[in-house]
Amino acid sequence: MIHNKEVIPEQPAPKGTIGPIAWLRGNLFNGPINSLFTLLGLYVLYLLVVPTIQWAFIDADWVGDSREDCSRVGACWVFVNARFSQFIYGLYPSEEYWRANIVFAMFASIIAWLVIPRLPLKRWVIVFALLAFPVIAYVLLHGGYFDLPRVSTHRWGGLMLTLLLASVGMIGALPIGIVLALGRRSQMPIVRTFCVIFIEFWRGVPLITILFMASVMLPLFLPTELSVDRLIRALIGLTLFQSAYMAEVIRGGLQAIPKGQDEAAAALGMTYWKRMGLIIMPQALKMMIPGIVNTFISLFKDTTLVMIIGLFDLLGIVQAALSDSRWLGFSLEGYVFAAFVFWIFCFSMSRYSQYLERRLNTGHKQ
Amino acid sequence: MSVRPNARPVGQKPPFWRDRAKRALIFQILLVAAVAAFMIYIIGNTQANLNARGITTGFGFLNNTAGFGIGQTLIEYSSQSSYGRTFIIGLLNTLLVGGLGVLAASIIGFIVGIARLSPNWLIARLANAYIETFRNIPLLLQIFFWYFAVLRSLPSARESMAFGEAIFLNVRGLYLPEPLFESGFGLIPATFVVAIVASIALVMWNKRRHEATGKRLPVFWISLVLILGLPLLILVATGVPVTWEMPELRGFNFAGGITIIPEFLALWLALSIYTASFIAEIVRSGIQAIPHGQTEAAQALSLPRKLVLRLVIIPQAMRVIIPPLTSQYLNLIKNSSLATAIGYPDLVSVFAGTTLNQTGQAIEVIAMTMAVYLIISLLVSMFMNWFNARVALVER
Numbered sequence: 001m002i003h004n005k006e007v008i009p010e011q012p013a014p015k016g017t018i019g020p021i022a023w024l025r026g027n028l029f030n031g032p033i034n035s036l037f038t039l040l041g042l043y044v045l046y047l048l049v050v051p052t053i054q055w056a057f058i059d060a061d062w063v064g065d066s067r068e069d070c071s072r073v074g075a076c077w078v079f080v081n082a083r084f085s086q087f088i089y090g091l092y093p094s095e096e097y098w099r100a101n102i103v104f105a106m107f108a109s110i111i112a113w114l115v116i117p118r119l120p121l122k123r124w125v126i127v128f129a130l131l132a133f134p135v136i137a138y139v140l141l142h143g144g145y146f147d148l149p150r151v152s153t154h155r156w157g158g159l160m161l162t163l164l165l166a167s168v169g170m171i172g173a174l175p176i177g178i179v180l181a182l183g184r185r186s187q188m189p190i191v192r193t194f195c196v197i198f199i200e201f202w203r204g205v206p207l208i209t210i211l212f213m214a215s216v217m218l219p220l221f222l223p224t225e226l227s228v229d230r231l232i233r234a235l236i237g238l239t240l241f242q243s244a245y246m247a248e249v250i251r252g253g254l255q256a257i258p259k260g261q262d263e264a265a266a267a268l269g270m271t272y273w274k275r276m277g278l279i280i281m282p283q284a285l286k287m288m289i290p291g292i293v294n295t296f297i298s299l300f301k302d303t304t305l306v307m308i309i310g311l312f313d314l315l316g317i318v319q320a321a322l323s324d325s326r327w328l329g330f331s332l333e334g335y336v337f338a339a340f341v342f343w344i345f346c347f348s349m350s351r352y353s354q355y356l357e358r359r360l361n362t363g364h365k366q
Numbered sequence: 367m368s369v370r371p372n373a374r375p376v377g378q379k380p381p382f383w384r385d386r387a388k389r390a391l392i393f394q395i396l397l398v399a400a401v402a403a404f405m406i407y408i409i410g411n412t413q414a415n416l417n418a419r420g421i422t423t424g425f426g427f428l429n430n431t432a433g434f435g436i437g438q439t440l441i442e443y444s445s446q447s448s449y450g451r452t453f454i455i456g457l458l459n460t461l462l463v464g465g466l467g468v469l470a471a472s473i474i475g476f477i478v479g480i481a482r483l484s485p486n487w488l489i490a491r492l493a494n495a496y497i498e499t500f501r502n503i504p505l506l507l508q509i510f511f512w513y514f515a516v517l518r519s520l521p522s523a524r525e526s527m528a529f530g531e532a533i534f535l536n537v538r539g540l541y542l543p544e545p546l547f548e549s550g551f552g553l554i555p556a557t558f559v560v561a562i563v564a565s566i567a568l569v570m571w572n573k574r575r576h577e578a579t580g581k582r583l584p585v586f587w588i589s590l591v592l593i594l595g596l597p598l599l600i601l602v603a604t605g606v607p608v609t610w611e612m613p614e615l616r617g618f619n620f621a622g623g624i625t626i627i628p629e630f631l632a633l634w635l636a637l638s639i640y641t642a643s644f645i646a647e648i649v650r651s652g653i654q655a656i657p658h659g660q661t662e663a664a665q666a667l668s669l670p671r672k673l674v675l676r677l678v679i680i681p682q683a684m685r686v687i688i689p690p691l692t693s694q695y696l697n698l699i700k701n702s703s704l705a706t707a708i709g710y711p712d713l714v715s716v717f718a719g720t721t722l723n724q725t726g727q728a729i730e731v732i733a734m735t736m737a738v739y740l741i742i743s744l745l746v747s748m749f750m751n752w753f754n755a756r757v758a759l760v761e762r
Contacts, residue, residue: 027487034486041488190394194401204743205736206700212718213736216728220415221408301504308707315507322514331515339503339511346502 056336067327079330080337083321087337090157090312099140099148100160106133107163115352117359130171137164153231157312159341165238165303165313170296172239177246182276184251195247202244207302210237215309234306238299245295253288254280286360293353297346304342314338412729419726427725428453434720436711438627449721456713457738463633463712464699470638471698472691475645482650493646501643506704508640513632513708520628523619534613540626541613548607554597561596565589629710633702641698645691652687653679685757689750696746700739713738 016022028038059074062081070076080087089100110129113119141164144150156164183195202210214237218228228236257280265275307316318334321327382388416423428450435445440458443451481493500508518537521527526536534541565588572585613623656679664674706715713735722731 027485030485037484037486038488041486041492044492045488188390188394191397194397200743201740204740206703206714206739208703208706208714209718209732209736209739212714212722213732216722217732220412220728223411224415224418297502301502304504304506305704307506315504315510319510329519331510331519335507335511335515339507342504342507343499343502347498350502 067330075333075336076330077333079321079327079333082327086158086317086321087314088158089160090317091155092151092157092160093155096143096149096151099143099151103137103140104160104163106136107167130174134168134171153229156231158317159314161306161311162300162303162313162315165235165306166296166300168235169238169242169299169303172235173242173246176239176243177250180243180247181250181254184247185254199244199247202241203248207237207241207305208308210241211305211309213237230309231311234309234311238303238306241302242295242299245298246292249288249291249295250284252291253284256287257284289360290353290357293349293356297349297353300345300349301342314341421726423727423729425730427727427730430725432721432724434724436716437709438630438711449725452721453713453717453734456711456716459710459716460699460702460705460712460714460738463630463637463702463705463710467634467637467641467698467702468695470634471641471645471694474638474642476649478642478646479649479653482646483653497643497646499643500639501647503640505636505640505701506707509632509636509704509708512635513628517628517632523615526615526620532610532612534615534620536620537628538619538625539628540631541620542624542626543610543612544622544624546609546611548609551604551607553604554600557600558593558597561592565592568592627710629705629708632708633705633710633712637698637702641694641701644694644697648687648690648694652683655686656682688753688757692746692750692753696743699742703739 016025029035055074057074059071060077061070061074062077064070064078065082067076067079069078085094085097089097092100110125110133113125114122114129139145140148141156141160142151142153180195180199183191184199186192186195211234214233215230218233218236222228261279261283262275265279270278303313304315306313307319312320315338318338322331322334379385382392429448431445432447432449432452433445436443436452436455438459439455440462441455443455478493478496481489482497484490484493520535520537523536523538526534526541528534532543565585568583568588569585572583576582611622613620613625660678660682661674664678669677702712703714705712706719709715718731718735722728725731
């Protein structure tokens with residue numbers, strides 16, 4: 001038998017299979033059609049990116065305080081700068097900004113605590129976020145208690161209002177969604193029918209008609225002497241809308257749990273609520289989180305619709321600022337800024353949801 | 367065997383609150399009663415409120431004269447028409463932008479979704495950038511962008527952008543030449559229909575023959591020639607009975623031709639581009655959901671690459687793609703109600719907007735508007751159930 005006793009030293013990889021040139025050949029120029037596509041793509045990129053950078057950075061004006069400081073060649077970020085605090089706080093009185101800032105800081109730390117996997121006591125943070133935080137936020141933002149001056153809701157606006165609408169809609173929709181999802185899977189025919197009708201109704205109509213309904217019809221439904229704040233009306237509409245979508249996400253999570261789990265728990269003599277609370281929900285919730293984050297992203301984008309019923313969320317306040325006669329003609333800057341803010345929020349949330357999906361994938365999928 | 371001290375003697379029924387069936391019955395009766403009480407409360411309040419405001423209920427207002435103009439009408443309408451007519455106009459405008467939006471979003475979405483899977487690194491990145499940009503920006507913001515930042519800052523009619531001598535784009539909209547059909551043109555759509563029917567018959571015959579004898583005709587090309595060639599032949603034979611009316615600048619505005627209002631353009635662009643980013647993701651995940659073994663197995667049977675795609679990959683991918691795709695179509699139609707923010711005369715803008723404000727018949731108007739969207743949703747979900755039942759895997 002031939003046996004080579006000498007160890008052959010490591011050889012470098014054949015030329016032309018590694019390195020940037022090989023990568024280019026493999027991924028961009030493998031074949032005439034692909035090369036054509038690459039060149040076409042480069043051209044499109046050039047057409048899009050170069051003027052954008054030119055407009056947004058090179059020719060842009062950054063400092064100043066009136067439209068005269070803008071050369072109008074590139075973007076006029078002076079406009080966004082001058083209106084920045086309005087875009088964030090709406091018409092909230094500037095000497096009370098600290099109150100909104102505290103709420104922002106608490107909100108950010110709750111989110112950070114929940115997102116970073118290493119931090120302990122997640123359960124208590126969730127309880128705090130769902131029960132205590134809304135009360136604290138209301139007291140701080142609305143005032144009227146502890147010598148804080150009242151700030152009526154029609155002065156709330158900007159990013160603050162956007163975040164508030166989305167979070168309240170979400171927190172309010174969660175319990176309703178759970179009840180609806182359980183009802184839709186119930187054995188009781190009338191309960192099931194009610195839940196199906198409720199869910200399909202809210203999912204079948206556009207949010208804008210719901211907001212119209214909340215702002216026009218809700219006052220008709222309630223006793224004459226009871227008048228509801230416009231913000232509350234929008235919140236009721238958003239919450240009901242969101243709860244239907246939430247119910248479907250939760251139902252999806254519940255369906256993914258094998259029936260044997262429920263039957264095993266029943267065999268141990270557990271009651272319905274014990275089976276749901278201790279066996280089904282903890283497993284299902286894990287699988288629902290990505291779906292819940294996705295519906296939250298939709299809700300976050302959909303909150304812009306409240307401007308149609310006269311609330312000034314981030315888009316609403318940008319739109320209002322654009323019609324200011326001192327700053328006419330800066331719509332592009334305003335929209336780009338608002339789009340950027342929304343994009344940052346939505347993109348990071350969708351990335352987080354993808355990350356969760358990978359992390360929570362503990363083998364329930366068939 | 368130990369006996370629990372409080373165990374029931376054999377044969378005695380449990381108390382009714384321990385009996386599952388009775389408990390369910392009682393709970394449901396209570397639920398119905400609660401819902402009924404809630405409805406009675408709301409209806410009572412509504413009636414009191416309506417009486418206090420002096421609004422009469424009923425659908426009689428639909429016959430009253432509307433008295434306002436609408437910027438885009440697909441059927442005849444004047445300010446003398448009734449409120450009922452405004453409902454039809456709004457509905458048609460909604461369906462128009464919805465239908466064209468579905469078409470454009472599908473085309474863009476499929477192209478971007480396939481580009482996302484391209485082996486070309488740059489093309490895949492560009493498609494990804496498109497998806498991540500447009501689906502993470504609120505639709506309303508995109509509508510505003512196209513309307514206020516792009517279309518509203520176009521030049522005036524006198525300095526319009528011209529594409530050839532036929533198409534003009536300015537702040538008032540897009541102007542296209544309008545085909546004027548002369549007598550004898552009716553023959554062409556008729557031939558078209560005949561060609562389609564003939565092609566369907568051919569495809570069915572070919573399939574039966576293929577299954578029986580293994581012989582096949584290139585039906586795709588034959589049908590293409592039939593459907594496109596036959597009407598074209600007739601068109602030439604009848605001496606092209608079409609003239610084009612060109613838009614012309616008269617005074618401060620264009621006259622003649624077809625005018626597409628900027629509200630429609632903005633809404634259509636935004637809806638298509640936004641929804642396409644979701645469709646692209648659906649297409650990508652649908653194609654990726656097919657295990658690679660399917661391709662390999664088909665290749666092992668020495669199917670050519672074209673047939674692998676057509677007979678193995680695409681039919682299976684469609685099963686994954688179509689359900690979320692229809693729900694995106696539904697979303698697009700529902701989202702077209704954002705028209706009201708820029709004043710495109712869709713159902714919500716015309717009917718739930720102007721008509722509601724003029725008549726004050728909030729309940730009837732909102733109920734009719736919601737009913738339209740609910741019926742569309744219902745039809746689409748019925749189609750979905752039918753489709754799912756048709757393509758469902760038959761498992762042993």
